[in-house]
Every structure is written in structure tokens, then in C-alpha cells.
Amino acid sequence: GGNVLRMSSGIQIKPKTAVQKSKASSPLPRSPEPAIKPQPKPSDKLNPKTIDPFGAHSRPTSAFAAIYAKGGIPCRLVHGSVKHRLQWECLPETVPFDPLLVTLAEGLRETKHPYTFVSKEGFKELLTVEGAAEKAIPLLPRLVPVLKAALAHSDDEVFGRGLDALVQLSAVVGPSLNDHLKHLLTNLSRRLMDKKFREKITVALQKLEQYGGKVS
Incomplete structure (x- = not known):
């Protein structure tokens, strides 16, 4: 067949195929899309809110935020x-x-x-009122369990707030907290491995011991 091009490698290509190939590989004169697409940030994928703040995927408001919005927390932030x-x-x-x-x-x-x-701040200030111990112990x-959840949280700041709150609570209720501490010590010892928190946790444990007697 005179209609077949013989390649040096011995592979036969019909002209029609060759034309199609060159068309596919050659860029079109005017591309409908911009050459560089804006790449979505990796955080956009992780955070559905970035994509659609009102979509079904957006996280429901937390219980605390809902109570705060309804005026259920009798204190407000003053800048x-x-x-x-x-x-x-x-x-x-x-x-x-x-x-x-x-709450x-x-x-x-x-x-x-x-x-x-x-x-x-609310937790801290509420514990400073007169008679706080009698009100907090029950x-x-x-x-x-709520403080344990804060201490088990992956967010460093949440952990730090939980630790501060635990020490504040211990200062108020004293030895009454001792029976409950075993539930929390696992979370504290886990973070002791973290250089960032080692000193802070050591100080906290010393204070817990000081307020509540020996912590085993």
C-alpha cells in the first residue's frame, strides 16, 4: 500500500493517524482556560468552611458557642x-x-x-468567689471528665487552658480532687514527653500535690 509511511523502526503508521497525533499534541491557538490555574490551598481541602461556609459540611456550632449566643453565660468580653x-x-x-x-x-x-x-477567664473568676469550694466540690x-477532654485535646492551647483550670480548681477544692486525679494523670504524663510542656506540667503536678496532699 502506497498510502502507508514506513518509519525507520519498521512500525507502519497510516497518514490519518499521524495527522490526528499531531493535532492532539499541538497546542490550540487560543486556550479557553488560563494557562496557570489557581491551585487550591491544601487547607481549603481540609476545611470545608473555606469552600462553602453555609454548606452541609460546615461544623455545627459547639454547645458553648450556642449557650453564649443565647446569653446563657452571664459575662461578656470587654476589649x-x-x-x-x-x-x-x-x-x-x-x-x-x-x-x-x-459550661x-x-x-x-x-x-x-x-x-x-x-x-x-470566667472559670478562673468564678472560682475566686466566696464559698467557691462548697459550690465546686459537688x-x-x-x-x-470535661477537664480530661481538654487535657486530651490535640490543640496545645486547649491543653494549656485545661491544665491551668485544673490547677485553679485544685487550689479551691484541695484534697477533694485527689480521688479524681487518677483519671487525669494519664493525659498529663502523655504530654510530659513534649518538651514544650514538660516544665509547665511539672509545676502543675507540684501545685496539685501542694493543694491536695501527695499525688500518687
């Missing part, structure tokens, strides 16, 4: 020129610890502003 502070809608002494102290402890796992500040069975 100061130097540092933020909390403003209580009523005297913290008059606020029932149940459920507020537990604030749950808020320690928040990672968004202002919830992070409100929960941390709540320990509910507080400890």
Missing part, C-alpha cells in the same frame, strides 16, 4: 486598650455554679475568639 477583661452581668457570687462552672469548663475546648477568653464528678 481593653491593653488587655481584655470580663464584664459580669451580675455579681459572680450570685451566679449558680451548676451548670455555669461546668465554662466545656468552653475550654473552644478554639475561637471570644469563647477561648470567656471560658478561661460538681467534681462532672467537671473532671
Whole structure:
């Protein structure tokens, strides 16, 4: 067949195929798409909110955020020129610890502003009121699992807030916390391996021992 091109390698290619090949490989004169596509950031893939903030994939509001939005937390963040502070809608002494102290402890796992500040500062300030020990001790069975969740959290800041809250609680309730500490020590010893937290945890354990007697 005179219609067949013989290649030096001995492979026969019909002209029609050759034309198709050259068409496919040659760039079109005008490309409908820009040459460089904007690459999506890896974080966009991980965070569905970036793609569609109102889509079905967006994370539901946390319980703490929902309670805060409804006005269920009787304190608000006040932006100061130097540092933020909390403003209580009523005297913290008059606020029932149940459920507020537990709710604030749950808020320690928040990672968004202002919830992070409100929960941390609110927990601390509520424990400074007169008679805090009597009010907090009955709540320990509910507080400890919540603090444990903060201490088990992968976010370093959440862990740090949980650790601070644990020491604050220990300072108030003293030896009453001892029976519950065994539930928390695993999380603390796990983080002791982390250089970032070694010193902070060591100090915290010393304080827990100081407030509650010997921690085994």
C-alpha cells in the first residue's frame, strides 16, 4: 500500500493517524482556560468552611458557642486598650455554679475568639468567689471528665487552658480532687514527653500535690 509511511523502526503508521497525533499534541491557538490555574490551598481541602461556609459540611456550632449566643453565660468580653477583661452581668457570687462552672469548663475546648477568653477567664473568676469550694466540690464528678477532654485535646492551647483550670480548681477544692486525679494523670504524663510542656506540667503536678496532699 502506497498510502502507508514506513518509519525507520519498521512500525507502519497510516497518514490519518499521524495527522490526528499531531493535532492532539499541538497546542490550540487560543486556550479557553488560563494557562496557570489557581491551585487550591491544601487547607481549603481540609476545611470545608473555606469552600462553602453555609454548606452541609460546615461544623455545627459547639454547645458553648450556642449557650453564649443565647446569653446563657452571664459575662461578656470587654476589649481593653491593653488587655481584655470580663464584664459580669451580675455579681459572680450570685451566679449558680451548676451548670455555669461546668459550661465554662466545656468552653475550654473552644478554639475561637471570644469563647477561648470567656471560658478561661470566667472559670478562673468564678472560682475566686466566696464559698467557691462548697459550690465546686459537688460538681467534681462532672467537671473532671470535661477537664480530661481538654487535657486530651490535640490543640496545645486547649491543653494549656485545661491544665491551668485544673490547677485553679485544685487550689479551691484541695484534697477533694485527689480521688479524681487518677483519671487525669494519664493525659498529663502523655504530654510530659513534649518538651514544650514538660516544665509547665511539672509545676502543675507540684501545685496539685501542694493543694491536695501527695499525688500518687
